[in-house]
Structure formats: C-alpha cells, structure tokens
Amino acid sequence: xxxxxxxxxxxxxxxxxxxxxxxxxxxxxxxxxxxxxxxxxxxxxxxxxxxxxxxxxxxxxxxxxxxxxxxxxxxxxxxxxxxxxxxxxxxxxxxxxxxxxxxxxxxxxxxxxxxxxxxxxxxxxxxxxxxxxxxxxxxxxxxxxxxxxxxxxxxxxxxxxxxxxxxxxxxxxxxxxxxxxxxxxxxxxxxxxxxxxxxxxxxxxxxxxxxxxxxxxxxxxxxxxxxxxxxxxxxxxxxxxxxxxxxxxxxxxxxxxxxxxxxxxxxxxxxxxxxxxxxxxxxxxxxxxxxxxxxxxxxxxxxxxxxxxxxxxxxxxxxxxxxxxxxxxxxxxxxxxxxxxxxxxxxxxxxxxxxxxxxxxxxxxxxxxxxxxxxxxxxxxxxxxxxxxxxxxxxxxxxxxxxxxxxxxxxxxxxxxxxxxxxxxxxxxxxxxxxxxxxxxxxxxxxxxxxxxxxxxxxxxxxxxxxxxxxxxxxxxxxxxxxxxxxxxxxxxxxxxxxxxxxxxx
Numbered sequence: 001x002x003x004x005x006x007x008x009x010x011x012x013x014x015x016x017x018x019x020x021x022x023x024x025x026x027x028x029x030x031x032x033x034x035x036x037x038x039x040x041x042x043x044x045x046x047x048x049x050x051x052x053x054x055x056x057x058x059x060x061x062x063x064x065x066x067x068x069x070x071x072x073x074x075x076x077x078x079x080x081x082x083x084x085x086x087x088x089x090x091x092x093x094x095x096x097x098x099x100x101x102x103x104x105x106x107x108x109x110x111x112x113x114x115x116x117x118x119x120x121x122x123x124x125x126x127x128x129x130x131x132x133x134x135x136x137x138x139x140x141x142x143x144x145x146x147x148x149x150x151x152x153x154x155x156x157x158x159x160x161x162x163x164x165x166x167x168x169x170x171x172x173x174x175x176x177x178x179x180x181x182x183x184x185x186x187x188x189x190x191x192x193x194x195x196x197x198x199x200x201x202x203x204x205x206x207x208x209x210x211x212x213x214x215x216x217x218x219x220x221x222x223x224x225x226x227x228x229x230x231x232x233x234x235x236x237x238x239x240x241x242x243x244x245x246x247x248x249x250x251x252x253x254x255x256x257x258x259x260x261x262x263x264x265x266x267x268x269x270x271x272x273x274x275x276x277x278x279x280x281x282x283x284x285x286x287x288x289x290x291x292x293x294x295x296x297x298x299x300x301x302x303x304x305x306x307x308x309x310x311x312x313x314x315x316x317x318x319x320x321x322x323x324x325x326x327x328x329x330x331x332x333x334x335x336x337x338x339x340x341x342x343x344x345x346x347x348x349x350x351x352x353x354x355x356x357x358x359x360x361x362x363x364x365x366x367x368x369x370x371x372x373x374x375x376x377x378x379x380x381x382x383x384x385x386x387x388x389x390x391x392x393x394x395x396x397x398x399x400x401x402x403x404x405x406x407x408x409x410x411x412x413x414x415x416x417x418x419x420x421x422x423x424x425x426x427x428x429x430x431x432x433x434x435x436x437x438x439x440x441x442x443x444x445x446x447x448x449x450x451x452x453x454x455x456x457x458x459x460x461x462x463x464x465x466x467x468x469x470x471x472x473x474x475x476x477x478x479x480x481x482x483x484x485x486x487x488x489x490x491x492x493x494x495x496x497x498x499x500x501x502x503x504x505x506x
Contacts, residue, residue: 001136002232005144005200005207008242011232012210016136019118020213023188023196024061024084025134026126028142029107031080034073034092035150045074053436053443054100055090057475058125062087063164067443075164077153082162083169084187089125099499100124111138114145128190136211143185143198143209148244157184157200175199175222179229185209187218195221201229205238430481431488432464435495435502437475441465444478447500451480454498455491479505 001016003009010016037043048070056067063085065071071079076092079085093103100123107121116138122129147154160177162169172187181203188196195215201208210228215221435451438444444465452458461480468475483491485504492502 001140002208002210002228003140003144004232004236005147005202005209006205006237006240006242009237011208011235012228013136017118019133019135020196021128021132021190021193022119022126022134022139023190023193024126025139025186025188025196025198026107026121026124026132027080027084027089027188028139028146028186028198029111029121030089030092030103030124031077031153031156032142032146032150033096033103033106033110034077035146035153037096038073038153039150043073045072047073049073049076049088049091049095051087051091052094053438053447055087055094056439057437058086058090059127061085065091067439071164075162077156078159078162079164079169081156081159081186082171084172086125086127090123093124111142115141126188126190128192130192136213139198139211140209143200143211146185147200147209154184157186172218173197173199174218175225179226182229189218197221197225199225199229201233203233206233206236208232208236431483431485431504431506432479432481433458433483433488433492433495433502433504434477434479435500436478437468438478439475441476444476447478448480451478451495451500451502454500455494457491 001010001014002012004011034043038045049072050070051065051067053067056065061084063071063079063083065087071088071091073092076088079088080092090100093100097103097106103124104121107124108119111119111121116134119134119138120131122132126132146157158176160171162171173184175182175197176184179201181201182199183202184200185198193213195218196211196213197215198209198211201210208229210225210232212221212225212228215224436444436447438447445463448463448465458480462482464479464481465476466479468477480491483504488504492504495502
C-alpha cells in the first residue's frame with residue numbers, strides 16, 4: 001500500500017487491510033511511545049535504562065548488554081532504528097510499564113487511539129507471537145503519525161550508522177541513502193511474515209509513505225518497494241491539504257473496586273505491595289532499580305494481571321478431575337483476579353445448580369494437558385520455549401539457516417495449588433518445574449529464591465540449575481525437582497498467578 005501524505009489519498013493498495021505479522025515494524029510503535037514520553041518530560045535523552053535478565057536474554061538482533069548494565073534513552077532509540085535490537089526494546093518496555101506484557105497493552109491502547117483499528121501488539125520488539133497482527137493501512141497510519149506528532153524525533157529514522165561499545169552498526173534499511181528522498185522508516189523479518197519494510201519518500205514537495213509485507217528476501221522486498229515508489233510518485237500531490245491529527249492521549253482505565261474478603265489466605269507480603277516495582281531480574285533482591293517506579297502511561301495506578309487464555313474446541317466436556325479431598329484455595333484479596341478465573345462464554349450451557357468443582361473452566365490448551373495428566377499420571381518432556389532457548393532468529397536481514405528452529409512447545413498452566421501438603425518426592429524421579437533460563441547461575445538462583453518466596457511450598461523441593469549449551473550460548477535452567485505430576489501442574493499455576501512464568505518437564 002502507498003499513501004499520499006499531503007492529501008491522505010491511497011495511491012496503491014493490494015490486500016492493504018488484510019492481517020499480517022509486523023515483525024520488527026513493531027518497534028515503530030515502541031518508539032512512538034518513547035517519543036511521547038520525551039515530549040512530556042517523563043523521559044530525557046540521558047535517562048539510563050537498566051537491563052533485566054529477560055532483556056539480556058532476548059535473541060538477536062541485539063546489542064548484547066549484560067544484566068544490570070544500562071544504556072541511555074538516546075542510544076536506545078538509535079539501537080532500535082539501526083540495529084533493531086530486541087534486548088533494547090524489552091529493556092525500554094520494562095522501564096516504562098514494569099513488564100513486557102504491560103507495555104504491549106499500552107502499545108495496543110495507543111494504536112487504537114491513533115486510528116490503528118486492526119492492530120494488536122503482544123511485545124515491544126516483534127518476536128514471533130501468533131496474536132500480534134497489523135495491516136498495511138495501520139502501519140502507514142503509524143508512519144504518518146510519527147511524522148505529524150513528533151517531527152523533532154522523526155529524523156532519527158534516517159540514521160544510517162550507530163556506534164556502541166566500540167562497535168559500529170549499519171542500518172538494515174539500505175533504501176536510505178540509495179534511493180534519493182527516502183528518509184526512513186523501518187524493516188522487519190520473521191519467518192511468519194517474510195521481509196517487511198515501511199518507507200517514507202519526500203522529494204520535490206511530494207511526500208509518500210509505503211509498505212511492503214512478505215518479501216522472499218531483503219533484496220526482493222527492496223526492489224518491490226522501489227518499483228512501488230516509482231509507480232505512485234507521479235500521482236502524488238505537491239500541495240498539502242491533509243491536516244495533521246492532534247495527538248490522542250488514551251485515558252487511564254478506572255481502578256476496579258477491590259474484591260470482597262471471604263477468608264484468610266496467604267497473601268503477598270505487605271512490603272512488596274507497597275514498594276516501588278523494580279525491573280525484573282536487574283540484580284539481587286533489594287537492589288535499587290534504575291527507574292524507581294515504571295512510568296505510568298495510560299494505565300491504572302495498580303495494574304491488573306491478566307492471563308492470556310486462548311480458547312480452543314475440545315472433544316469432551318468432562319470436568320477436570322481433582323484428587324480425593326482436594327479443596328480449592330481460599331480467595332486472596334491481595335491478588336488480582338486473572339482471566340483464567342473468570343467464567344468463559346462456553347460455560348453458559350452448564351446448569352446453574354452444578355457444584356463449583358464440576359463447572360468447566362475456560363477451554364485452553366493448558367486445561368487439556370491437565371486433563372491428560374490427571375488421566376494418565378504421566379507427562380511428556382516439554383522443551384523450553386522461554387528466554388533465548390527456542391525462539392527463532394529475528395531481523396538480522398539474512399536468510400534463516402537451513403535447519404528449522406524447533407517449534408514452540410506448549411506451556412503448562414494448570415489447576416491452583418496454594419494448599420499443597422505432604423512429603424516431596426525424590427529429586428531423582430518425578431517431574432520438575434522450570435521458572436526460566438539465565439545467562440549465569442546466580443541469576444538462576446535469584447529466580448528460584450523469588451519463586452520460593454512467592455509460593456512457600458516450593459521451599460521443600462530440591463533446587464537445580466542444570467547447564468544448557470547451544471553453539472556459543474550457555475544458559476542455566478532454574479528448576480525445582482521432585483514433584484508428582486499433579487502437584488507440579490498445580491504449583492505452576494500458582495506461580496503464573498504470581499506473575500512468574502513456568503512450565504512442567506520430566
């Protein structure tokens with residue numbers, strides 16, 4: 001698709017409103033939000049951005065900044081434009097909103113506010129996520145808003161080189177400097193999208209933004225973009241008649257009323273609830289984060305943790321089986337209600353007189369796995385899809401290797417288990433819970449400490465930090481060992497409720 005910026009007229013469109021994966025074009029919205037914070041004074045060009053374990057573990061393209069080290073906002077923006085650095089995008093997201101998912105919700109909210117009606121963001125960098133989608137029209141809307149709303153910072157997209165730590169990086173967008181008049185914006189690549197590019201051309205009083213999705217190679221994509229610009233440029237107007245839109249500021253969601261207390265239950269320590277939120281994994285517990293409190297932008301003062309639930313059809317409507325004597329945990333008024341605990345639309349056909357333990361919860365892949373575990377008492381090996389172990393290469397502007405990267409495995413998030421009791425199994429058998437993979441053993445141990453602090457029953461289980469090596473990368477898996485299958489699945493659910501990702505493995 002191509003649009004005349006002077007008039008707003010669509011000059012060319014093929015499948016311009018069809019859903020596509022944005023890949024690293026996602027970083028255009030990340031930068032849009034950063035530009036707004038600079039304009040409002042909530043950030044400065046010299047604000048330091050700390051790198052958490054999550055940020056440092058993102059796969060390439062990346063700068064490779066170590067955990068606990070910092071980068072200024074000025075260099076972070078250049079790294080996104082030139083290097084398309086995934087680790088930098090995650091660090092910015094955590095500094096602004098406290099976590100990657102919270103920042104993705106902000107991105108989607110801002111997209112709706114500026115007219116990107118068919119775009120949903122799930123992360124700040126563009127790494128693969130089946131639910132992260134956009135359209136050609138929406139990406140061109142964002143390109144024009146970057147020019148209209150933040151002309152002071154828009155020139156950043158024309159940056160051709162960026163130096164950091166003694167190394168110089170060249171912009172993946174090779175149309176800049178090769179095609180006269182091209183002054184940005186961004187390239188992107190993942191296997192699911194092919195090679196993408198959004199381009200701005202300003203020449204002879206004409207101004208055009210254009211986008212190409214799904215190129216077979218970077219060279220083929222660039223050739224198609226050059227042909228598109230040559231075709232539409234003579235049609236573009238030299239007279240500006242389109243009025244820039246005012247910057248839309250999304251309203252913060254109203255704070256929900258706290259749930260009623262129904263029973264005493266273990267809750268998060270009061271000190272944790274009252275203290276500023278540190279960037280996850282940035283250092284030892286108690287270390288002061290670079291930003292003492294993540295920047296609140298268009299969100300409630302107390303963010304609500306929402307679990308991602310993807311509904312699928314299942315063959316039977318049998319209830320999840322519970323062990324004899326199982327009692328669901330008492331409600332914790334200090335814990336936000338998650339989406340997994342809300343009634344699903346598919347539960348409408350369940351009789352209202354049914355006992356609570358018989359009502360089906362939302363139909364998810366995790367629930368299906370829980371049902372299989374309950375029936376068989378066994379569990380298959382689930383390979384680590386978190387951190388840097390199983391994620392495909394992104395936006396290196398080169399073809400993927402011949403061998404395909406292993407597909408992401410399902411993650412377990414199963415029935416609640418805040419009331420686990422009884423002797424633990426031997427670490428030599430049973431199943432394990434993994435809560436992350438880290439660049440160093442101390443980081444893995446810190447994550448194990450945090451998980452045990454959140455779910456007290458984990459203190460009785462054996463801790464492991466086995467080494468995982470792929471090529472030149474060495475990671476330490478953080479695991480608790482010695483579970484029975486059902487106890488492991490229940491504990492993993494409780495960890496997820498406490499915002500700690502995990503999965504179960506034998």
